[in-house]
Amino acid sequence: SRRLKNITISRPIIYGNTATPLTSETRTPSMPTDHTHLWTVFVRDPTGGDLSYMIKKVVFKLHDTYPNATRSIEAPPFEVVESGWGEFEIGIKIFFISESSEKNISIFHHLKLHPYGIDPAKLTEADKNHVESIMYDELVFNEPTDKMFEVLTSR
Numbered sequence: 001s002r003r004l005k006n007i008t009i010s011r012p013i014i015y016g017n018t019a020t021p022l023t024s025e026t027r028t029p030s031m032p033t034d035h036t037h038l039w040t041v042f043v044r045d046p047t048g049g050d051l052s053y054m055i056k057k058v059v060f061k062l063h064d065t066y067p068n069a070t071r072s073i074e075a076p077p078f079e080v081v082e083s084g085w086g087e088f089e090i091g092i093k094i095f096f097i098s099e100s101s102e103k104n105i106s107i108f109h110h111l112k113l114h115p116y117g118i119d120p121a122k123l124t125e126a127d128k129n130h131v132e133s134i135m136y137d138e139l140v141f142n143e144p145t146d147k148m149f150e151v152l153t154s155r
């Protein structure tokens with residue numbers, strides 16, 4: 001596959017996490033009793049579309065306190081839903097479709113469980129019940145292969 005010189009093409013993604021405190025309704029018997037939160041870490045299209053046309057898999061590396069800390073997600077939604085008690089850095093490795101010949105990219109996300117950064121006096125129940133930390137980023141493809149260019153521009 002040929003590479004297209006002097007061409008740069010980018011596509012937006014969002015990544016990050018949502019978290020909510022566990023309650024008697026959401027806690028399940030299989031969860032360790034010291035777990036306090038339910039959370040989801042994800043990579044998504046900002047407009048809600050399916051990213052699998054360009055992303056082959058996303059590998060999420062959780063804290064070593066988790067069983068099977070390396071979670072390889074090979075189909076959308078590219079996300080991991082877990083419970084836990086602590087915040088930590090999650091490694092996120094994005095792998096592109098093979099036709100792209102693109103190297104995988106690594107990003108890090110600090111899992112946020114607590115609603116800090118808001119004036120405690122203004123903290124509402126809604127703020128305490130739903131925490132999120134979401135980043136916007138652009139995947140930049142320099143001199144993409146002709147196949148990748150076609151994949152990216154045909155939608």
Ligand code: SLL
Binds near residue numbers: 063065066085088
């Ligand atoms: C630290 N930030 O530096 C903490 C680590 C680890 C989080 C947080 C539960 C794992 C499990 C969990 O929330 N680990 O029970 O499977 O020490």
